[in-house]
Amino acid sequence: MRIMPPGIRKFALVAHIASSVGWLGAVAGFMALSVVGLTSMDSLMVRSSYLAMEQISRFVIVPLSLASLFTGLVQSLGTPWGLFRHYWVLIKFLLTLLATFILLTHTQAINYMGNVAAKTILSSTDFRQLRIQLMANAGAALIVLLVNTGLSVYKPRGLTWFGHRKQREERKML
Amino acid sequence: MDENRNHETLGAGETMIPDNVADPEGMPRWVKVFGIIGVILAIIFVILHLTGHGLHEHIPSADHPSSTDAK
Numbered sequence A: 001m002r003i004m005p006p007g008i009r010k011f012a013l014v015a016h017i018a019s020s021v022g023w024l025g026a027v028a029g030f031m032a033l034s035v036v037g038l039t040s041m042d043s044l045m046v047r048s049s050y051l052a053m054e055q056i057s058r059f060v061i062v063p064l065s066l067a068s069l070f071t072g073l074v075q076s077l078g079t080p081w082g083l084f085r086h087y088w089v090l091i092k093f094l095l096t097l098l099a100t101f102i103l104l105t106h107t108q109a110i111n112y113m114g115n116v117a118a119k120t121i122l123s124s125t126d127f128r129q130l131r132i133q134l135m136a137n138a139g140a141a142l143i144v145l146l147v148n149t150g151l152s153v154y155k156p157r158g159l160t161w162f163g164h165r166k167q168r169e170e171r172k173m174l
Numbered sequence B: 001m002d003e004n005r006n007h008e009t010l011g012a013g014e015t016m017i018p019d020n021v022a023d024p025e026g027m028p029r030w031v032k033v034f035g036i037i038g039v040i041l042a043i044i045f046v047i048l049h050l051t052g053h054g055l056h057e058h059i060p061s062a063d064h065p066s067s068t069d070a071k
Helices: A006-039 A043-077 A087-119 A128-154 A161-173 B002-008 B029-050
Strands: none
Touching: A006 A043, A006 A128, A043 A087, A087 A128, A087 B029
C-alpha cells in the first residue's frame, strides 16, 4: 500500500482515535449498565438496563469496533509503521481482531437478554449466570481496549522478523 | 530517551526506525510477557468452555425454552 499524504493521514488518524476511544467509552457504559442490571432491585431499572445494552451494542459498540479495526488497518498500511513491522502494531491489531470477533459472537447473548427484558419482568435470579458473564465480558473487553490504548501511546520498541528484514533492505537501498 | 523520541515520532523524515540504534534481533521481553499472558488466558478460555461455563451455554435454545438458568 502506498504511503498516504499528510492530510489524508491526519484524517485517518482522527477517525481511528475517535472510533477506538469511542469504542472504549461505549464498552464502559455497557459495563455500567450490566452492573446495574445485575445488582439493582428495581425491576424497571433492570429492564431498562438490558434494553439499553442491546441498543448500545447494536448501534454503537459493533459499528465502532468495525470502524476501529478498519481505520487501524488503513493507518498501519498507509504509513511507514506497517502492519507486521513492529510488535506493538501487530499485537494491537491481533487484540482488536480478537475483541471484534468475540463481540460479534456474543451479540446473540446480548440480544437475547434484551428480548427477554422487553417481554418479561426479570427478577434478580433470572438468567443470573448469563448476566454475570455479560458483565465479565464487558470488563475483559475494557481491559483489552485499555491495553490497546496503552500500546498506541507508549509504542514499546521491538521489530518483528519481518521488520528487521525490511530494515536491512531499506539500508541496502540507501 | 532520545532513542524513544526518535522511535515514537512520525515526523516529516518518516524514518520509523532510528538509525543510531541497533535494534536487537531477538524478541523484546515485553512481547514475551504479552505472549505468556495470552497463552494463559487462552487456556482459561478453553477450559471454561469445555466445562460448560461459556456464554452460549446459558442461552436457552428455541427447542428447550425452559432452561435451568431461567426461572
